[in-house]
Amino acid sequence: MPKSSDHEEQQETLRDRLIGLGERSFRKNYYPELQSRLDQLERFRRLLDSTLDAILLVELPSDRIIDANSSACRHLRYPREKLLTLILDEVVDLDRLAWPQEEDHHSAEMVSTVLRRSDGVEIPVEINISMDDFGGVSYGIVVARDISERLRAERALRKSEWEKALILESTEELIIYHDADMRIAWANRTASRALTVPDGPLVGRHCWEAWHRRQTPCHRCPGLGALKTGQPQKAEIAGPDGRVWLIRAYPARNEAGEIEGVVELCLDVTERKKAEEALRQSDRMKSEFVSTAAHELRTPLTAIQGFSQLLLTDEELSPAEQREFLSYIHEKSVALSRITTDLLDIARAESGEGLSFVKTPCSAADLAKQAEFFFRAFPAGHRLLVEVASGDSRLEVDGEKIAEVFENLLSNAVKYSQPGSTVRLFGRAAGDRYEFGIADRGIGMTPEQVDKIFDKFYRADASDTAPAGLGLGMSLVKTIVEAHGGKIWVESRLKEGTTVRFSLPLAGI
Numbered sequence: 001m002p003k004s005s006d007h008e009e010q011q012e013t014l015r016d017r018l019i020g021l022g023e024r025s026f027r028k029n030y031y032p033e034l035q036s037r038l039d040q041l042e043r044f045r046r047l048l049d050s051t052l053d054a055i056l057l058v059e060l061p062s063d064r065i066i067d068a069n070s071s072a073c074r075h076l077r078y079p080r081e082k083l084l085t086l087i088l089d090e091v092v093d094l095d096r097l098a099w100p101q102e103e104d105h106h107s108a109e110m111v112s113t114v115l116r117r118s119d120g121v122e123i124p125v126e127i128n129i130s131m132d133d134f135g136g137v138s139y140g141i142v143v144a145r146d147i148s149e150r151l152r153a154e155r156a157l158r159k160s161e162w163e164k165a166l167i168l169e170s171t172e173e174l175i176i177y178h179d180a181d182m183r184i185a186w187a188n189r190t191a192s193r194a195l196t197v198p199d200g201p202l203v204g205r206h207c208w209e210a211w212h213r214r215q216t217p218c219h220r221c222p223g224l225g226a227l228k229t230g231q232p233q234k235a236e237i238a239g240p241d242g243r244v245w246l247i248r249a250y251p252a253r254n255e256a257g258e259i260e261g262v263v264e265l266c267l268d269v270t271e272r273k274k275a276e277e278a279l280r281q282s283d284r285m286k287s288e289f290v291s292t293a294a295h296e297l298r299t300p301l302t303a304i305q306g307f308s309q310l311l312l313t314d315e316e317l318s319p320a321e322q323r324e325f326l327s328y329i330h331e332k333s334v335a336l337s338r339i340t341t342d343l344l345d346i347a348r349a350e351s352g353e354g355l356s357f358v359k360t361p362c363s364a365a366d367l368a369k370q371a372e373f374f375f376r377a378f379p380a381g382h383r384l385l386v387e388v389a390s391g392d393s394r395l396e397v398d399g400e401k402i403a404e405v406f407e408n409l410l411s412n413a414v415k416y417s418q419p420g421s422t423v424r425l426f427g428r429a430a431g432d433r434y435e436f437g438i439a440d441r442g443i444g445m446t447p448e449q450v451d452k453i454f455d456k457f458y459r460a461d462a463s464d465t466a467p468a469g470l471g472l473g474m475s476l477v478k479t480i481v482e483a484h485g486g487k488i489w490v491e492s493r494l495k496e497g498t499t500v501r502f503s504l505p506l507a508g509i
Contacts, residue, residue, distance in 0.1 A: 417442030
């Protein structure tokens with residue numbers, strides 16, 4: 001019995017010692033380590049909750065969400081309790097995702113997709129998916145980053161770049177960027193079309209190769225000036241095709257203020273230069289016209305005043321002298337009337353009012369006879385040869401206006417040819433038109449004079465010895481012919497003579 005009692009006492013003492021050792025081990029060793037682990041887990045949880053990325057822990061293969069950080073709840077607008085009842089496909093568009101292979105437990109690359117919020121709104125995100133095993137269970141870790149702002153910024157940048165490209169490529173100006181060596185680094189389409197080089201691409205060439213087909217710099221190059229001085233420069237230069245360009249060059253600087261190249265804006269001013277020259281020529285011709293008109297008007301007015309004064313004051317004039325003076329006054333008054341009519345017709349045409357026509361049917365032979373009548377009124381000394389084709393070619397014209405055409409053309413033929421020479425008037429049907437021509441063997445004109453013959457106020461011979469005239473006749477003739485639907489042109493050789501042809505539509509065609 002004592003032995004039995006001793007045995008039981010020994011067992012109880014051993015049990016107490018084991019329990020005591022266990023309690024002491026738990027308190028002194030295991031509990032502090034566990035608390036430290038719990039503190040680390042809590043800090044890690046706070047770290048995950050503070051990140052802006054949404055993080056989901058998914059159990060595989062069920063895809064059930066078993067944990068989520070605060071950002072995931074905020075992005076998806078779900079309370080944590082509700083979110084932990086969903087599967088991954090309900091909050092992430094998995095159609096674009098490629099899950100990593102089962103044996104791959106490393107991070108997969110970022111994949112674009114969308115998160116589905118509780119209100120149905122989709123949020124564009126980039127997702128990183130990785131897999132891990134714990135306690136024999138597979139888990140997926142999904143990290144989603146909201147890229148809405150980035151996509152908006154990218155869209156805004158693309159739109160801005162598109163708008164800039166649209167402006168640069170659609171403008172009529174040539175826009176060229178040169179590097180620090182004055183080589184063309186970029187050019188818009190307008191520049192590429194205007195400055196093609198014969199033996200290769202435009203980019204990489206010096207600007208003087210493109211503009212002047214030369215291998216050395218041009219001293220007037222505005223781009224080179226802007227590069228050297230650091231100040232904007234401009235100049236007008238002629239391009240390879242003869243057009244005139246106004247070039248404005250601006251130094252291009254980097255963030256440090258250093259000049260890295262030059263931007264040139266080139267505007268085609270060819271038409272403007274032509275217009276300016278035409279305006280100068282017009283002003284010059286108008287000045288000449290005013291001087292000539294004053295002379296042309298003063299001469300008959302002086303004669304009219306002088307002879308009318310003689311008729312009024314000299315009572316001893318014979319009837320023959322009186323008739324002579326009255327004839328001279330009548331002749332000069334007719335000349336004044338013709339000048340006034342020409343001026344009024346030109347003024348009407350320029351104002352857009354147009355000439356007033358009264359068209360009636362007539363034959364080509366009738367118009368030729370009318371021209372013969374006017375020719376007989378010219379001073380004697382010239383012969384008129386009429387060669388109008390036989391046949392009843394009918395036209396519908398304003399007889400008086402066409403008579404002005406013949407009068408002007410015949411008058412010029414007489415003025416600019418030698419006395420006694422022959423002026424030829426011919427006509428023939430040509431398809432749906434009838435063509436008239438008046439030819440002389442006079443002094444003729446140069447090609448430059450022919451080009452300007454229809455200009456207002458232009459006179460081929462403006463010298464002091466030239467025949468009288470205001471330089472309006474041929475301009476008025478052209479206006480009348482074209483108003484009838486016709487055409488007029490001039491053939492002339494210097495010292496050999498001039499032929500003026502004009503055509504009118506046949507009636508009923």
